[in-house]
Amino acid sequence: MDLLQEAREIKLRHQTRRHFLKAFGTGLGAIAFASLGATEALAAPDPLAARPPHFTPKAKRVIFLHMAGGPSPLELFDYKPDLARLDGQLCPDSLLEGKRFAFIRGVPKMLGPQATFGQYGQSGAWVSNHMPHLRRVVDRIAFLKAMKTDEFNHAPAQLLVHSGSPRLGRPSMGSWVTYGLGTENANLPAFVVLLSGGAAPDAGASVYGSGFLPTVYQGVQCRSNGDPVLFLSDPDHIPRNLRRRTIDAINDINRQNHEEVGDPEILTRIAQYEMAFRMQTAVPEAMDILREPEYVHAMYGTRPGETAFSNNCLLARRLVERGVRFVQLFHWGWDSHGAGRSEALNGGFLDRCRETDQPVAALLEDLDMRGLLDETLVIWGGEFGRTPMLENRSGSDNPFVGRDHHSDVFTMWMAGGGVRGGITHGETDAIGYAPVQGQVHVHDLQATILHLLGFDHLRLTYPFQGRDFRLTDVHGHVVNEVLA
Amino acid sequence: MKTAQLLLGAGLALLVLMLIAVPGGGRPSDLTLFFGRFHPLVVHLPIGILLMAAALEGLTRIRQWKQRYDLSVQLLLYAGAWTGILSVIAGLYLAQGGGYDPSTLAWHKRLGVLVALLAVVCYFAKVRPDWLRHLSHIQAHKVSGGAIAVMILGLALTGHFGGRLTHGSGYLTRYMPDGLRQLAGLPAKADLGKLQLADPAQATTYDALIAPVLSQRCTSCHGAVRARGGLRLDTPEHIMEGGDEGPPIVAGRPEESELITRVWLPLHADGHMPPEESPQLSVAEAELVRWWIESGASFDRLLPDAEPTPVVASILDGLGLNEIQTGIFALDTAPPDSQDIDALAGLGVSVTPLAEDEPYLQVRCIDLAACSGDTDLPEGLRKLAPNIAWLDLGRSQAGDRLLETVGTLPHLTRLHLQQTRVTDTGLSHLLELSYLEYLNLYGTAVTDSGIVRLSRLPALKSLYLWQTQVTPSGVEALQAAAPDLYINTGLSLEPVEPDTTAE
Numbered sequence: 011m012d013l014l015q016e017a018r019e020i021k022l023r024h025q026t027r028r029h030f031l032k033a034f035g036t037g038l039g040a041i042a043f044a045s046l047g048a049t050e051a052l053a054a055p056d057p058l059a060a061r062p063p064h065f066t067p068k069a070k071r072v073i074f075l076h077m078a079g080g081p082s083p084l085e086l087f088d089y090k091p092d093l094a095r096l097d098g099q100l101c102p103d104s105l106l107e108g109k110r111f112a113f114i115r116g117v118p119k120m121l122g123p124q125a126t127f128g129q130y131g132q133s134g135a136w137v138s139n140h141m142p143h144l145r146r147v148v149d150r151i152a153f154l155k156a157m158k159t160d161e162f163n164h165a166p167a168q169l170l171v172h173s174g175s176p177r178l179g180r181p182s183m184g185s186w187v188t189y190g191l192g193t194e195n196a197n198l199p200a201f202v203v204l205l206s207g208g209a210a211p212d213a214g215a216s217v218y219g220s221g222f223l224p225t226v227y228q229g230v231q232c233r234s235n236g237d238p239v240l241f242l243s244d245p246d247h248i249p250r251n252l253r254r255r256t257i258d259a260i261n262d263i264n265r266q267n268h269e270e271v272g273d274p275e276i277l278t279r280i281a282q283y284e285m286a287f288r289m290q291t292a293v294p295e296a297m298d299i300l301r302e303p304e305y306v307h308a309m310y311g312t313r314p315g316e317t318a319f320s321n322n323c324l325l326a327r328r329l330v331e332r333g334v335r336f337v338q339l340f341h342w343g344w345d346s347h348g349a350g351r352s353e354a355l356n357g358g359f360l361d362r363c364r365e366t367d368q369p370v371a372a373l374l375e376d377l378d379m380r381g382l383l384d385e386t387l388v389i390w391g392g393e394f395g396r397t398p399m400l401e402n403r404s405g406s407d408n409p410f411v412g413r414d415h416h417s418d419v420f421t422m423w424m425a426g427g428g429v430r431g432g433i434t435h436g437e438t439d440a441i442g443y444a445p446v447q448g449q450v451h452v453h454d455l456q457a458t459i460l461h462l463l464g465f466d467h468l469r470l471t472y473p474f475q476g477r478d479f480r481l482t483d484v485h486g487h488v489v490n491e492v493l494a
Numbered sequence: 495m496k497t498a499q500l501l502l503g504a505g506l507a508l509l510v511l512m513l514i515a516v517p518g519g520g521r522p523s524d525l526t527l528f529f530g531r532f533h534p535l536v537v538h539l540p541i542g543i544l545l546m547a548a549a550l551e552g553l554t555r556i557r558q559w560k561q562r563y564d565l566s567v568q569l570l571l572y573a574g575a576w577t578g579i580l581s582v583i584a585g586l587y588l589a590q591g592g593g594y595d596p597s598t599l600a601w602h603k604r605l606g607v608l609v610a611l612l613a614v615v616c617y618f619a620k621v622r623p624d625w626l627r628h629l630s631h632i633q634a635h636k637v638s639g640g641a642i643a644v645m646i647l648g649l650a651l652t653g654h655f656g657g658r659l660t661h662g663s664g665y666l667t668r669y670m671p672d673g674l675r676q677l678a679g680l681p682a683k684a685d686l687g688k689l690q691l692a693d694p695a696q697a698t699t700y701d702a703l704i705a706p707v708l709s710q711r712c713t714s715c716h717g718a719v720r721a722r723g724g725l726r727l728d729t730p731e732h733i734m735e736g737g738d739e740g741p742p743i744v745a746g747r748p749e750e751s752e753l754i755t756r757v758w759l760p761l762h763a764d765g766h767m768p769p770e771e772s773p774q775l776s777v778a779e780a781e782l783v784r785w786w787i788e789s790g791a792s793f794d795r796l797l798p799d800a801e802p803t804p805v806v807a808s809i810l811d812g813l814g815l816n817e818i819q820t821g822i823f824a825l826d827t828a829p830p831d832s833q834d835i836d837a838l839a840g841l842g843v844s845v846t847p848l849a850e851d852e853p854y855l856q857v858r859c860i861d862l863a864a865c866s867g868d869t870d871l872p873e874g875l876r877k878l879a880p881n882i883a884w885l886d887l888g889r890s891q892a893g894d895r896l897l898e899t900v901g902t903l904p905h906l907t908r909l910h911l912q913q914t915r916v917t918d919t920g921l922s923h924l925l926e927l928s929y930l931e932y933l934n935l936y937g938t939a940v941t942d943s944g945i946v947r948l949s950r951l952p953a954l955k956s957l958y959l960w961q962t963q964v965t966p967s968g969v970e971a972l973q974a975a976a977p978d979l980y981i982n983t984g985l986s987l988e989p990v991e992p993d994t995t996a997e
Contacts, residue, residue, distance in 0.1 A: 060844055060846040061846070062846055062847035062848060062849050062850050062852070063849055063850070064849060064850055065849045065850070065852075066823070066848045066849045066852060066854075067848075067849070125995070139993050139995065140993050140995065141993075142990045142991055142992060142993055143990050145990075146990070194844045194846070194858050194860070195844075195860060196860075309985070333858065333860075356995075360993070360995055363993065364993065367993075368990075375985055376985075378982060379936065379958070379960040379982055379983075379984045379985055380912065380934075380936060380958070380960070381910070381912060381932070381934035381936060381956070381958035381982070384932060384956055385908075464849055490804065490807065491804060
């Protein structure tokens with residue numbers, strides 16, 4: 011350490027907090043004054059008040075059906091007869107060079123489609139035998155067959171789909187939309203999350219978190235069984251009018267406190283108490299699928315009293331009907347490696363298809379006959395695709411049939427508000443391994459979703475840590491081909 | 495001296511002869527075009543020479559220099575007259591090639607001939623002032639001075655029109671500073687290349703995109719003035735009628751349409767159009783015409799109804815036609831009064847603008863019991879009548895009385911009335927909603943007789959009738975009257991064979 015540096019450090023050691031405050035007294039005063047002024051400006055608007063988007067939207071609401079784990083397009087929509095001929099052959103080196111896989115090691119074998127395919131609807135869309143109900147509605151659907159992601163592990167890939175970044179800390183799509191549009195129905199949360207499939211998303215609540223946005227925009231997880239929102243019900247023997255008086259008293263104290271210190275977060279707290287009180291009646295009503303007639307239950311194939319994807323699809327319809335902006339469904343269990351029965355193309359995968367096929371088709375039809383599909387955007391898809399190779403975990407054969415994670419191509423689909431139905435955009439090669447044309451990156455999908463909701467994805471920003479952030483980060487192009 | 499004068503006289507006679515016996519119709523011979531192409535070479539000689547003559551003529555007006563420059567002016571005028579005559583003759587040949595804007599060409603030709611004539615006149619006024627003295631009592635030098643002045647003016651104008659023929663009309667002003675452009679009444683530089691349409695929403699694809707290409711690239715030879723090969727491309731009727739070789743377009747089949755296949759031929763190939771010496775269609779222009787033919791070659795389909803391919807969409811982007819406002823968005827509606835919005839929002843509904851900078855509002859009933867005709871809601875809606883575009887009264891207490899007001903909202907495009915008490919009586923109030931695109935009536939008591947009149951709504955695209963009294967025959971009648979209308983009468987579940995894949 012040289013003399014100069016030592017002198018500098020000694021000087022810093024003698025610089026106390028008192029010195030700092032004295033030296034910067036005027037600066038602090040200015041900061042305090044500025045925040046006093048800002049209080050007035052910030053306190054006035056309700057953070058959830060309905061706001062207009064940048065341009066007239068085609069879709070007012072979104073239902074995002076996330077198939078967590080990465081459903082295999084090769085067994086559902088991406089028909090590859092050539093792959094059947096190659097079944098059992100060793101994968102050529104040219105396909106493996108420069109590629110990284112999550113589990114495949116050495117030289118795997120090719121795996122033919124574990125499904126039979128047919129063309130359905132006037133559009134002649136390819137659908138496998140595992141999705142018999144979906145065939146009825148393919149003419150409302152735009153398939154994106156050359157989706158692209160940057161990640162081949164579940165948690166980062168899910169974060170990328172939902173927050174635009176593979177790392178934690180960014181707001182989710184539903185939070186961005188709520189931040190941009192507010193809510194029309196103050197009695198219900200604007201952004202609702204429904205989970206099924208026996209496990210939470212790998213990336214945890216961050217896939218529906220608000221990141222650096224105010225927490226008022228985060229997704230509210232509702233349960234389809236028991237109390238829909240935890241800790242919302244009144245305690246036993248507490249009548250509703252007593253509850254009302256309790257909240258009034260708390261809010262009065264909070265208001266006095268706000269008059270004294272002027273912290274805008276206190277107003278947020280007051281608003282939260284009021285909303286919780288309103289939600290106490292509105293949420294149980296909206297979340298009670300037993301109010302639906304029997305034929306609706308038959309249509310969706312619901313399982314009342316259980317946690318089921320079909321129940322959640324019906325709930326999603328009830329929620330959008332009541333003005334909820336963004337309904338996020340997660341259905342876990344599509345990770346078909348073949349390492350065990352539950353995660354195999356000839357095991358758990360078939361179960362997932364049976365659990366989701368009927369309710370998804372029913373959701374589209376139900377939304378349509380209520381006139382809601384015209385203004386509701388429905389998105390289906392996982393976080394990545396799967397290899398045309400049979401997974402050989404760590405170089406040895408798996409007990410069941412499965413495929414490894416694959417980030418270069420996967421299929422997602424969109425339907426409803428503003429989407430051109432009955433089309434397929436994007437194409438993969440003869441074995442469904444690489445894109446041939448019409449590649450759509452996850453960021454492009456996000457830009458398109460925001461576009462349909464009336465947002466220019468470049469302009470929906472939030473200042474954080476010195477720069478304006480957006481959902482698509484520095485990427486994203488609207489996929490004009492799927493717009494109606 | 496005499497010989498020279500006689501020769502010039504002969505040259506003048508030749509020019510007059512050429513003008514009278516101007517070759518017309520048919521394809522010009524290669525020799526004609528060969529000589530014609532010397533026009534741009536020769537034409538700059540008279541420009542320089544005659545300008546020089548005018549300058550020296552000015553000097554001769556100074557007494558002590560008259561002697562010194564008079565002969566030079568005579569020589570320059572003589573050379574200028576000859577090169578002028580040659581330029582005109584070459585120009586007449588060049589014009590045979592076609593491909594020039596007819597009115598500009600006509601002016602260029604007239605003025606060019608005038609300049610050549612005046613050069614001859616000026617020369618003789620200079621060398622034979624005695625002829626002039628015979629004719630009048632004016633001083634000869636005044637006549638020649640005036641004639642030279644007129645000639646220079648003509649020269650400038652001829653040059654201007656010639657430049658326009660060669661370089662197009664915006665050449666001179668292309669890089670003019672925006673301030674000057676504004677003074678000259680020209681659009682700003684940033685708007686160059688953008689299509690300036692009075693009302694893009696009402697323009698047809700043909701008028702906006704196709705006719706300008708044909709008139710710029712084709713109609714100088716295939717138009718009212720000249721119709722080579724019997725073909726005229728200046729009106730829809732003439733295009734469909736075709737020429738000696740039949741109609742130039744086959745709707746829906748660009749590869750069989752000569753209008754396209756000839757443009758696609760190699761530049762030097764026999765039959766390539768426009769002729770190789772004429773300005774060619776740009777890639778974008780050719781693509782627009784191809785797309786127009788492919789999508790049916792309609793002369794009256796409106797621009798907003800066109801379905802551009804991705805390539806055409808990017809061309810339209812470049813022309814500034816990416817966002818064509820249609821329906822209510824093409825109207826000039828005043829923004830709503832914020833006090834009226836606050837008043838309406840207090841009546842149990844949410845009121846939000848459709849978008850930033852948009853005068854239109856979406857109104858949604860939140861307090862379902864409060865949304866009926868017996869409250870202040872009708873009055874609140876009436877105050878914002880021109881601004882309400884989307885109205886959602888679904889599941890509310892709205893009934894036929896409220897629809898009396900709803901029917902007077904002129905710019906309504908989306909109307910939700912599902913699960914309300916409205917009946918056929920209420921529907922009859924809605925028949926003036928000329929912009930209504932979406933009408934949701936599911937779960938109401940409407941019947942066949944109520945909905946059949948909805949075919950009168952010109953903009954209606956989607957109608958929802960599940961759980962109503964409407965019968966299949968009622969839907970059939972409405973569908974017959976409005977074939978493009980999407981009518982949803984609810985679910986018709988077909989049995990689904992379950993997936994029987996064994997594990």
